[in-house]
Amino acid sequence: MAFISNPELRKRGQEVYAELYGGSHADEMTSEYNEKSSDFADMSLEWAIGGLFGRPGLDLKSREFVAFALCVADGRVQDAVLAHAEACIRAGATKREVYEVVLNTIWYVGAGGASLAFSTLKDFFADMEEA
Structure with a gap:
C-alpha cells in the first residue's frame, strides 16, 4: 500500500525542513531515507x-x-x-547551549551517550571558547 500524502503537512514539513535542515548534514540523512524507502522519507517529512x-x-x-x-x-x-546540533543553531541556539544539553543528558541516561555525542561533535565544538 502506498503512502497517502497530506499536502498541508508536506508543505509545512518542507518549510520547516528548509529552515532547520536544508543544506546541512541532515540532507545526507534525507538522501539515505529516500534510498531505504521513499515512503519512510515522506512520512518523516x-x-x-x-x-x-x-x-x-x-x-x-x-x-x-x-x-x-x-x-x-x-x-x-x-x-x-x-x-x-546543526538544526539547534539554525533555530537560534548557541553552541554553548547545545553543549549544555549534552551535559544535561548525563544524569538521566548515563555518561556513555554524552561521551559518544561529544566525540561526534568534536569538530562542531572546535571553535567554542573554553568555559
Missing part, C-alpha cells in the same frame, strides 16, 4: 517535521533541543546527533 515540529505550542529551538537530547540519549544515531 510530513509527520515528524510537518506534523510535530510544525505544531504550535513550542518554538523550533525548544523542539530541536528535545530531539537533540533524545538522539544523544539513544546513542545509536550519531548522524542525527550532528544534524540536530
Whole structure:
C-alpha cells in the first residue's frame, strides 16, 4: 500500500525542513531515507517535521533541543546527533547551549551517550571558547 500524502503537512514539513535542515548534514540523512524507502522519507517529512515540529505550542529551538537530547540519549544515531546540533543553531541556539544539553543528558541516561555525542561533535565544538 502506498503512502497517502497530506499536502498541508508536506508543505509545512518542507518549510520547516528548509529552515532547520536544508543544506546541512541532515540532507545526507534525507538522501539515505529516500534510498531505504521513499515512503519512510515522506512520512518523516510530513509527520515528524510537518506534523510535530510544525505544531504550535513550542518554538523550533525548544523542539530541536528535545530531539537533540533524545538522539544523544539513544546513542545509536550519531548522524542525527550532528544534524540536530546543526538544526539547534539554525533555530537560534548557541553552541554553548547545545553543549549544555549534552551535559544535561548525563544524569538521566548515563555518561556513555554524552561521551559518544561529544566525540561526534568534536569538530562542531572546535571553535567554542573554553568555559
